[in-house]
Amino acid sequence: MIRLFAWFTASLGALLCLYPFLWMFLSSFKTNREIYEPTLLFPQSYEWGAFASLLNGEYLAFFQSFGNSLVLSGGQAFLATMVSAGAGFALAKFRFRWAGVFFFLALMLIIFPKQSLAVSMFEWLGILGWQGSLWSLMLPGAVTGLGVVFFLQLFRNLPDEWLEIARIEGLSAWRTFQLLVPLAFPGLVTFFLLHFVLSWQEHLLPLLALDEESMTLPLALTKLRDASFRIPEAVSMAAATLSILPVALMFAVCFRLMKSALREVTHS
Amino acid sequence: MAKGNSIGDAFSLVLLLGPFLGLWLLFWLVPLLLGVDLSLQNSAWHSEAVHENQYANASKYVGSSNFQRVAEDPKFYKAVRNSTYYVVGTVLLILPLAFALALSLRGMNRLPRGIFVFCLMVPGLAMPGVLSTLFYLFFHGRTGALNHYLIIPLGLKPINWMMDPHFILPSMILQSIWRWTGMVTLFFLCGMESVPRWQLEAARLEGAGTWLKIRSIWIPSIRNLGLFAGVFLAVDGFASFSGAYVLLGGSGGILDSGLLFVTYVYQVAFPGGGGRFDFPAAAAMSLMVAPALALLLFLTLRLRKFLSWE
Numbered sequence: 001m002i003r004l005f006a007w008f009t010a011s012l013g014a015l016l017c018l019y020p021f022l023w024m025f026l027s028s029f030k031t032n033r034e035i036y037e038p039t040l041l042f043p044q045s046y047e048w049g050a051f052a053s054l055l056n057g058e059y060l061a062f063f064q065s066f067g068n069s070l071v072l073s074g075g076q077a078f079l080a081t082m083v084s085a086g087a088g089f090a091l092a093k094f095r096f097r098w099a100g101v102f103f104f105l106a107l108m109l110i111i112f113p114k115q116s117l118a119v120s121m122f123e124w125l126g127i128l129g130w131q132g133s134l135w136s137l138m139l140p141g142a143v144t145g146l147g148v149v150f151f152l153q154l155f156r157n158l159p160d161e162w163l164e165i166a167r168i169e170g171l172s173a174w175r176t177f178q179l180l181v182p183l184a185f186p187g188l189v190t191f192f193l194l195h196f197v198l199s200w201q202e203h204l205l206p207l208l209a210l211d212e213e214s215m216t217l218p219l220a221l222t223k224l225r226d227a228s229f230r231i232p233e234a235v236s237m238a239a240a241t242l243s244i245l246p247v248a249l250m251f252a253v254c255f256r257l258m259k260s261a262l263r264e265v266t267h268s
Numbered sequence: 269m270a271k272g273n274s275i276g277d278a279f280s281l282v283l284l285l286g287p288f289l290g291l292w293l294l295f296w297l298v299p300l301l302l303g304v305d306l307s308l309q310n311s312a313w314h315s316e317a318v319h320e321n322q323y324a325n326a327s328k329y330v331g332s333s334n335f336q337r338v339a340e341d342p343k344f345y346k347a348v349r350n351s352t353y354y355v356v357g358t359v360l361l362i363l364p365l366a367f368a369l370a371l372s373l374r375g376m377n378r379l380p381r382g383i384f385v386f387c388l389m390v391p392g393l394a395m396p397g398v399l400s401t402l403f404y405l406f407f408h409g410r411t412g413a414l415n416h417y418l419i420i421p422l423g424l425k426p427i428n429w430m431m432d433p434h435f436i437l438p439s440m441i442l443q444s445i446w447r448w449t450g451m452v453t454l455f456f457l458c459g460m461e462s463v464p465r466w467q468l469e470a471a472r473l474e475g476a477g478t479w480l481k482i483r484s485i486w487i488p489s490i491r492n493l494g495l496f497a498g499v500f501l502a503v504d505g506f507a508s509f510s511g512a513y514v515l516l517g518g519s520g521g522i523l524d525s526g527l528l529f530v531t532y533v534y535q536v537a538f539p540g541g542g543g544r545f546d547f548p549a550a551a552a553m554s555l556m557v558a559p560a561l562a563l564l565l566f567l568t569l570r571l572r573k574f575l576s577w578e
Contacts (some may be wrong), residue, residue, distance in 0.1 A: 006372035014387035087288035094276035115507035120303035143291035173280030203510035
């Protein structure tokens with residue numbers, strides 16, 4: 001009885017989460033009139049017109065904003081993983097003065113995120129003269145409190161004996177980190193993916209800081225839906241479908257790795 | 269486990285922690301201080317008027333007048349109230365829902381469980397803007413899925429989700445639930461797997477019922493994780509922008525009933541049309557929610573035990 005109920009709940013949840021996206025994909029073949037009938041799932045005819053006009057850049061340079069997003073999110077995620085892994089390792093395994101302060105800094109980053117500082121961040125990027133280019137957001141996105149906490153939790157589980165051996169061998173803390181960090185590969189990949197998704201979805205800072213040329217996907221999608229351009233809904237549905245594909249693919253490939261890493265991180 | 273017990277050499281520690289500290293100073297502390305500075309400035313200085321020399325003899329710093337201006341702005345309170353409802357609604361609904369889902373999924377075999385969790389996570393991978401678009405086209409509207417599959421079969425009148433001021437905020441909460449529940453479920457599932465087998469065995473031998481097991485094993489196993497997820501969701505909810513921005517086109521919706529805090533800050537700082545760019549007021553607003561954040565900080569600090577790092 002309980003098992004049946006569990007299956008029912010899970011299936012209902014999965015249906016609620018998947019069906020709208022299926023509808024979204026199929027809607028990229030529909031006419032506006034068909035799309036405004038949400039209970040209709042299948043289009044009358046399958047034509048790739050919406051995808052074609054989107055990819056040909058009829059409305060905006062879709063490939064470019066797709067590439068921009070990939071570069072920005074990939075870069076941010078890579079840098080954030082490196083920076084946070086180092087800090088997390090130091091906090092988890094070494095005893096030094098001010099360690100508590102560093103932990104506190106990371107917590108401050110979590111509870112006062114950069115979105116809430118957006119206006120002054122905009123001002124600051126202007127002072128630095130970085131406004132407009134994609135690179136301006138790369139470094140601000142590389143510092144994350146969640147990352148430090150994540151890696152602190154992850155490296156906590158590394159056996160202390162290994163550090164002991166490294167110490168006896170006379171290795172510096174930095175060298176020890178270099179040797180031990182490949183062991184945390186699942187954790188590194190997991191955090192990379194989590195940060196990638198968060199930065200892939202980031203809307204406010206790119207909206208403020210980026211110019212037309214370095215537009216990222218969320219901005220492009222908003223533009224496609226802008227009523228004043230009268231772009232067919234099917235095009236924005238096609239763009240939305242394409243915007244989910246890379247992230248979903250990455251998560252699907254690394255899902256098992258992710259679960260094993262998360263088990264270690266959530267282990268209390 | 270205690271916190272680290274090796275002594276690191278200073279040079280290595282600088283290498284390990286330096287990048288983090290540097291970026292923290294540059295892209296968190298400096299913007300924060302700039303925000304404080306901005307909030308004390310005369311907003312006229314930031315508009316075009318400066319160049320017309322009209323305010324040449326007005327002082328650049330105006331003390332707390334921006335804060336007073338914000339404190340008298342009824343829209344600011346509306347935005348904060350809406351954001352608070354939004355945050356409380358999402359956190360209070362997502363956590364139990366994710367817990368129930370994790371419990372249901374826990375008993376399954378590996379393969380179906382993995383597939384279900386992945387399906388649940390799909391909305392979390394999509395951009396909030398895409399979710400808003402789907403909400404707008406698929407769920408809302410007279411003939412939308414919510415009305416068609418839920419409200420009408422219950423014998424109620426179809427709800428105009430986007431236009432009725434009572435339902436804009438709930439529909440935004442629904443959207444947030446849809447987005448985050450899968451992710452939180454995954455974390456809860458992983459937390460539940462760290463329960464040692466002997467505990468379950470003992471519970472089985474004692475003949476513990478389902479409720480007792482939930483109360484004495486499963487809730488403790490995810491308590492700290494739940495607190496952490498709650499803090500994260502609260503912060504994310506308060507800082508959320510994209511979903512509401514796309515759903516309502518940057519406005520606050522009918523009667524501003526969907527006006528969220530960050531949306532309003534954005535509206536004040538970058539008004540469309542001929543409005544004045546009022547950066548100082550926007551910065552003052554961002555700083556005025558600090559007491560709420562102090563509360564969150566208090567909650568987070570209680571997590572130190574969970575992080576086993578005291």
